[in-house]
Amino acid sequence: MAELAAQGRSPEVLFWVGCAGSFDDRSKRVTRAFVKILQSLKIDFAVLGTEEACTGDPARRAGNEFLFQVQAINNIQVLNGYNIKRMVTTCPHCFNTIKNEYPQLGGNYAVEHHSTFLQRLIDEGRIVLKEGGTFKGRRITYHDSCYLGRVNGVYEAPRAVLAALDADLVEMKRSRAKGLCCGAGGAQMFKEPEPGKKDINVERTDEALNTNADTIAVACPFCMTMMRDGVKAREKESEVAVKDIAELIAERQGL
Amino acid sequence: MLVQQILFVIILAATGYVVWRRARGIARNIRMGQGELQTDRPGERLRNMLLVAFGQKKMFKRPWPAILHFFVYIGFLVINIEILEFIVDGIAGTHRIFAPYLGGLYPVLMNIFEFLAVAVLASCAIFLLRRNVAKVRRFWSREMTAWPRLDANLILTAEILLMIAILTMNAADQWLQVRTPEKYPASGTLFFSSMLMPLFNEMSTAALVVTERVAWWFHILGILGFAIYITYSKHLHIVLAFPNTYFAPLKPRGQMKNIEVVTNEVRAMLGLGDAPQTGAPGRFGAKDVNDLSRISLLSAYACTECGRCTDECPANITGKALSPRKIMMDTRDRMEDISRSLAKGGPGLDDGKSLFGDYITREEINACTACQACVEACPVMINPLEIILDIRRYIAMEESGAPAAWNAMFQNIENNFAPWKFPPSDRFNWANEGSRTQ
Ligand code: SF4
Ligand code: SF4
Numbered sequence: 001m002a003e004l005a006a007q008g009r010s011p012e013v014l015f016w017v018g019c020a021g022s023f024d025d026r027s028k029r030v031t032r033a034f035v036k037i038l039q040s041l042k043i044d045f046a047v048l049g050t051e052e053a054c055t056g057d058p059a060r061r062a063g064n065e066f067l068f069q070v071q072a073i074n075n076i077q078v079l080n081g082y083n084i085k086r087m088v089t090t091c092p093h094c095f096n097t098i099k100n101e102y103p104q105l106g107g108n109y110a111v112e113h114h115s116t117f118l119q120r121l122i123d124e125g126r127i128v129l130k131e132g133g134t135f136k137g138r139r140i141t142y143h144d145s146c147y148l149g150r151v152n153g154v155y156e157a158p159r160a161v162l163a164a165l166d167a168d169l170v171e172m173k174r175s176r177a178k179g180l181c182c183g184a185g186g187a188q189m190f191k192e193p194e195p196g197k198k199d200i201n202v203e204r205t206d207e208a209l210n211t212n213a214d215t216i217a218v219a220c221p222f223c224m225t226m227m228r229d230g231v232k233a234r235e236k237e238s239e240v241a242v243k244d245i246a247e248l249i250a251e252r253q254g255l
Numbered sequence: 256m257l258v259q260q261i262l263f264v265i266i267l268a269a270t271g272y273v274v275w276r277r278a279r280g281i282a283r284n285i286r287m288g289q290g291e292l293q294t295d296r297p298g299e300r301l302r303n304m305l306l307v308a309f310g311q312k313k314m315f316k317r318p319w320p321a322i323l324h325f326f327v328y329i330g331f332l333v334i335n336i337e338i339l340e341f342i343v344d345g346i347a348g349t350h351r352i353f354a355p356y357l358g359g360l361y362p363v364l365m366n367i368f369e370f371l372a373v374a375v376l377a378s379c380a381i382f383l384l385r386r387n388v389a390k391v392r393r394f395w396s397r398e399m400t401a402w403p404r405l406d407a408n409l410i411l412t413a414e415i416l417l418m419i420a421i422l423t424m425n426a427a428d429q430w431l432q433v434r435t436p437e438k439y440p441a442s443g444t445l446f447f448s449s450m451l452m453p454l455f456n457e458m459s460t461a462a463l464v465v466t467e468r469v470a471w472w473f474h475i476l477g478i479l480g481f482a483i484y485i486t487y488s489k490h491l492h493i494v495l496a497f498p499n500t501y502f503a504p505l506k507p508r509g510q511m512k513n514i515e516v517v518t519n520e521v522r523a524m525l526g527l528g529d530a531p532q533t534g535a536p537g538r539f540g541a542k543d544v545n546d547l548s549r550i551s552l553l554s555a556y557a558c559t560e561c562g563r564c565t566d567e568c569p570a571n572i573t574g575k576a577l578s579p580r581k582i583m584m585d586t587r588d589r590m591e592d593i594s595r596s597l598a599k600g601g602p603g604l605d606d607g608k609s610l611f612g613d614y615i616t617r618e619e620i621n622a623c624t625a626c627q628a629c630v631e632a633c634p635v636m637i638n639p640l641e642i643i644l645d646i647r648r649y650i651a652m653e654e655s656g657a658p659a660a661w662n663a664m665f666q667n668i669e670n671n672f673a674p675w676k677f678p679p680s681d682r683f684n685w686a687n688e689g690s691r692t693q
Contacts, residue, residue: 061644063652146625186623187664196574198574
């Protein structure tokens with residue numbers, strides 16, 4: 001972004017990568033897949049690179065309001081400094097915080113999650129997926145992210161994106177508004193679970209495995225980690241893949 | 256008759272007084288909370304109230320209990336219109352005072368009331384079976400201790416008895432209309448209670464008079480008793496569901512409430528604004544009920560203890576100590592304990608106890624994934640998560656007592672601007688990794 005600004009240009013859209021997308025090895029692959037899609041469509045985008053910082057969401061949900069506000073206000077300073085208007089992100093938590101919590105602190109951006117972004121590209125015919133293709137006969141189940149679905153009401157976009165792949169979509173028993181959390185939200189990602197009978201991600205993975213899908217599709221880096229750990233715990237890594245919707249589109253396009 | 260009239264007026268007045276005192280106590284407890292109840296955007300609020308409280312919209316996510324509950328609810332609302340006649344008769348010493356005025360409409364109304372009475376009766380019976388025989392999981396979890404279970408069963412049984420009283424009263428009355436028509440105005444044939452008439456066939460007229468009176472008194476005393484009882488019970492939701500849905504926050508679901516003092520302090524620290532005004536900032540987050548917002552406290556009184564929230568809670572489903580219903584029940588119990596203490600001249604809020612610590616434990620608070628399943632599930636728009644997050648703020652900011660792993664995460668964000676221990680200079684490395692990139 002700094003380079004663009006130095007040239008006096010501003011991008012059509014800023015891709016907010018998020019901490020997981022930047023540092024977590026598995027999520028970095030999602031980041032790269034999404035970037036490939038953007039590049040293949042010659043979309044004018046930029047990233048903040050090393051100027052990006054945690055939105056503060058995990059700190060806020062763990063109770064540390066002070067730290068959240070420091071992060072938020074600093075980020076808003078940077079974004080406003082570059083006069084950013086439109087953003088897209090692959091992380092529902094970043095999406096929620098930027099969309100619903102930054103406005104109160106002076107950050108107003110039209111921010112989108114990559115599921116609705118991709119859906120629009122498909123609807124507009126910019127992403128063209130030919131009939132048949134490599135996904136014919138594959139079974140995909142979509143796991144709703146709480147902060148995308150229940151919290152922000154985005155249930156259909158990720159499903160529409162998956163439907164375009166021409167695979168069989170199967171629903172888990174608890175889906176959409178009733179979708180079961182992967183267990184990572186509310187900063188649980190960053191600590192061990194409290195004592196209980198079962199881990200939440202294993203409970204959810206079992207439900208996904210019951211659909212006999214060969215792919216569990218996710219739209220959140222934390223769901224990605226939790227579902228992969230769940231699949232590992234059930235020793236199904238060789239049969240069942242956990243993939244982000246962007247990766248599936250990239251794969252279908254041979255990117 | 257005059258004795259009955261005087262007795263009735265005294266009982267009515269006494270009930271009114273007791274209910275008024277209870278209402279005042281509850282209102283005082285809710286006012287312990289922070290901030291005002293919000294009244295902006297009245298149109299949207301009214302809509303929520305009409306759809307969710309009046310129209311029971313969120314109940315219908317589970318159709319079977321919703322239909323049964325709808326019968327009880329409508330029955331209760333409509334049969335209470337008949338109570339109006341009871342009260343006028345009771346004070347004036349008349350009998351079915353509306354019958355002559357309403358003419359042909361009266362039997363129609365009475366038949367509607369009776370139909371609903373039967374529907375309420377049947378629904379309550381099924382509810383009792385569901386709770387006690389089928390043992391639906393959400394009615395038997397840990398926080399459903401003796402009293403909450405008894406509370407539910409008492410009300411269901413009372414409703415059944417009240418409905419039987421109405422039908423008995425009407426059956427006896429119809430005999431009396433035949434035998435002494437000058438004293439008992441015709442109500443027309445009442446479908447359900449006329450089926451009970453053969454039971455009273457043999458009775459003398461005097462016995463019928465007594466039966467009718469006893470059933471009448473039983474019903475009205477039951478209703479008045481109910482009015483007092485609900486103020487101590489989860490059944491307060493029949494009243495408070497309305498204000499609770501009206502005052503429910505309209506902000507986006509994903510938005511936690513902002514702490515202005517912190518914003519000012521942070522802005523000043525970053526050199527973006529004036530130094531914050533001095534003066535005690537008060538407590539961050541919530542340790543006790545008086546730190547919570549008023550809507551959270553109102554919600555605690557409006558909670559129906561239905562457990563739909565807990566039924567969908569991922570933490571609860573997987574055996575963690577957390578139950579969002581218990582969060583609401585604890586909040587109400589704490590307020591009621593404060594009331595009781597004050598009534599006895601005790602210290603009330605300053606009794607050395609607090610909501611967090613003595614009622615709600617750290618383990619419960621730490622188990623929440625903030626997934627909002629509870630918020631989505633609640634049929635009366637209660638947000639248990641708000642209380643959990645308020646308590647987390649207290650733990651993190653006042654006690655510095657967050658779990659060690661979270662404190663490490665805080666430190667990483669502070670030093671590296673990411674929740675993990677990676678140097679910020681590595682943030683853009685993803686672009687140069689991966690064989691197929693660029
Ligand atoms: S937000 Fe917390 S309390 Fe509510 S359902 Fe999710 S985990 Fe349970
Ligand atoms: S908070 Fe709502 S869903 Fe939970 S028990 Fe109370 S009324 Fe039921």
